[in-house]
Amino acid sequence: MKQILPFIFFFIFFQSLTGQLSDDFSDGNFTTNPVWSGDIDNFIVNSDGMLQLNTSGSDTSILYTTVEIPDSTVWEMQFRLDFAPSGNNRLRIFLQADANNFSNVNGYYLEIGESGADDALRLFRTDAGNNTEIATATIGALGNAPARAKIKITRSKLGNWSVFANYDGGNILNLETTAFDNTYLGGNLFFGFWCKNTSSNAQNFFFDNITITSLLPDLTAPSVTQITPLSLTEIEVSFDEALDSLTAVTLSNYLVNNSIGNPQMATWSSANQSTIRLTFNNAFTNQTSYNLTIQNIQDQAENTIISTTIPFDINFEAPELIEVVATSPTELELVFNQSINNITASLSTNYTINNNIGNPINAELDPIEPQRVYLELATELVNGTPYLLQVQNIKNELGIELVSQNFPFDFLIAESIEPNDLIINEILFNPKTGGSDFVEIYNHSTKFLDISDLLISNTQRTTGRDKEVEITHILRPKEYAVLTPHLDHILENYTVNNPDVLFENSLPSFNDASGNVSLFTTYGMDTVMIDSFDYAEDFHYPLLDDKEGISLERISFDAPTQSRSTWHSASTLIGGATPTFKNSQLRPTTTYG
Structure with missing residues (x-):
């Protein structure tokens, strides 16, 4: 079987005869202070200021320098391997060696990379190429990609070794392991990196913040x-x-x-x-x-x-009730701002509803989303009636108690929409340049009506004429809803008294000269028109100098929608449109026959 030869690199770093080495590569090079010699074409200082392996084939490269290593020594550095280390992709850090032929030297090295997923920092002594493991750090800590660590190795003059490491990018290093070996001490030696890799990882070794210093006694207490x-x-x-x-x-x-x-x-x-x-x-x-x-x-x-x-x-955040939804006449869904303690959430006496509803007969915390609580009521809620839910004694998972709340909510069940229940009340079909159309709907009935049951159309178009209303919102009698493709334009250019009923929803295209806006709903397989308006630009007040950005307003809720006399340009004194509130041109109710 043909084998792929692993690519082996040797990186040797300079140290002056003072016994001090420090290189963070912030100068952008490795040719001065310190000087690195050898196969310098096989690595770079990258844009992040790190030494990086940078080659593209199978080869062996060596960089080396002599280092005057003290008998009592501290080695510190960071490395990152952008792969899961293995026997064919591994790193050796030669802390000290008596020759630059790293295959047959006396000294010490760290190794990262082995078969399986037990990769760890392992400290070896090498005696003319015969290797003896003397210490092992956390098993598996470097078994996954990326394998990275900030490390510190200390060796006392007596031969006491300590290996410190941090694997998550932090600055506090944990003591990983200790060992004793005094076979070799300091001297005029070599320090370097040995990288073995397959071609796919020829640019995936990174090094930074390398120092070698004398080991000084730690005299500083923790803080x-x-x-x-x-x-x-x-x-x-x-x-x-x-x-x-x-x-x-x-x-x-x-x-x-x-x-x-x-x-x-x-x-x-x-x-x-x-x-x-x-x-x-x-x-x-x-x-x-x-x-x-x-x-x-x-x-x-x-x-x-x-x-x-x-x-x-x-200073913990207390739980707070943020939403109450009546899902049926006898069921409520409560949403809190955080997870709730199951015991307090399940006590029915912690919840009280006014208007003779009282306490629920059952309270249950959602096991999947513990910020949700479901209440079951003995007495049915009345459609269209406002209620007040009092919540008290509720605690979160940390034991922080909610401040007693009185939360208002409505019970609204939508009824079927019939013709003229909802009417078209205002339309902007010719917005300012870069602006957005809008259509305002008014509930002219005594019913509660869900606008998501609507289809809004321009019946004069042959393509793109119909758009579904995708907003679920129940309109009470005499309430407005405004639909627009772009909320920001409406909010920036007009007074919006009730932003809660301004909804972003697609609309059919409306021509500036003339067009149609219609509301439809479906009953089973049947589509029923609720209201329809054929507009034209000349419906505007004739003395208007510029009709861009001016809406057409209905002047009476009772007037026939298709009558030209039902419509008038919105007053420029209030900005040219009245989305979400009473029309500027609304007249007293008149009987139309």
């Missing part, structure tokens, strides 16, 4: 960076470095004022060693300030925090 309330009984305390696991979970090291006291539990995790979760028996009070006193906490170098007091606020 608190943030306190985050998680619930009324839990807070999370974040520190600026990894903590000692024993002192971090000692309960007497934490104290909260206002009778909260010591926590009953302190949780430290090896996956996030700089964060402690504290759980208390006594609950916090929402919208209240507290002080947390911390003492005797140590970092992993045994530096002890000075007793300190940090203020924090408990």
Whole structure:
């Protein structure tokens, strides 16, 4: 079987004889300060200021320089591999080697890449090419694409090794593993990267922020960076470095004022060693300030925090009822702004409706969308009647209680639309340049009517004449609804007294000279005309200098729609149109025969 030869790269970085290496590639090159030598055509500093593998074939490339590495050393850097590492796509970071022939050297290296999904940072010692694993970080942490980490490796003069890493882009590194090996110490050595890849990953290795420094003792105590309330009984305390696991979970090291006291539990995790979760028996009070006193906490170098007091606020958003929908005469759907506690949501006594409805006989929280509650009523709601729902004692999942609310709602069930129940009340068919048409509908009946049952048409067109009304909205008697393809134009150019009844919906095209607007509904297979108006430009007031942007208004609800005398240009004094409210030209009711 023909094999694809993996592509192998060697990147060697410069370090001066002072034992200090620092390169973040912000200068945009790798030829000065420090100087890199070797096969420089096979990599670049990219537009993000990172060193990037940049080749297009199977080859081996080497870049190298000597580095005066201290006996006590800190190696730090970031890398990203835009693939899932494997045996054929892997990275070796040579921390130190006694020759630039990395296949047969003495020293230490990290390796990322192996068969399966257990890829981890693994620390090896190499003795003339014979490799011995001496430490392994978190198994599987680098098993998926992208495999990335910010790492720090320390080695003391005695041979004590520590591997620190962060895999999610953060700046706080966790202690991953420790080891002991004093076979080789510092000296005038080589530092570099060895990249093995198939051709598909020839540009998918990235490196940045590389430093080699002397290991200095950590003399700085940890400090608190943030306190985050998680619930009324839990807070999370974040520190600026990894903590000692024993002192971090000692309960007497934490104290909260206002009778909260010591926590009953302190949780430290090896996956996030700089964060402690504290759980208390006594609950916090929402919208209240507290002080947390911390003492005797140590970092992993045994530096002890000075007793300190940090203020924090408990400030959770309370639940709020935001919508009530009557889905039948005996059923309500309630929507809250957040998930609700099941016990309080299910208590029928927490809900009361006026007009002799009282408490529901059943209250049920939606198991899939826990911000929704369904109420079942014993007494039927009356169509068209306004109601008031009182809600109290409801809590969210954190135990925060809702402020008692009185929420108004209507019970409206639409009836069948018959001819002249809804009438065309106003039309803008010749908008200003770049503007939008609109049609206003008026409920001239005593019924509750759903405009989504309508079809709006221009019967004088042969194509594109019909548009469905896609808005579900029930009009009460004597209410208006305005349909327009572009809400913004209407809002910007006219006074809109009732924006809640201005709806964006497609309309048929209306010619400027003349045309038609008609309302239809369907009864089964039958289509019934509800109202129809044949308009013409010369219906406008003859002394108007410019008819663009001026609507035609009905002057009487009782006048026949198809009568020219029923229509008049809207007053220019009110802006040329009155969408959503009383027409400027409306006359007292007149009997038409």
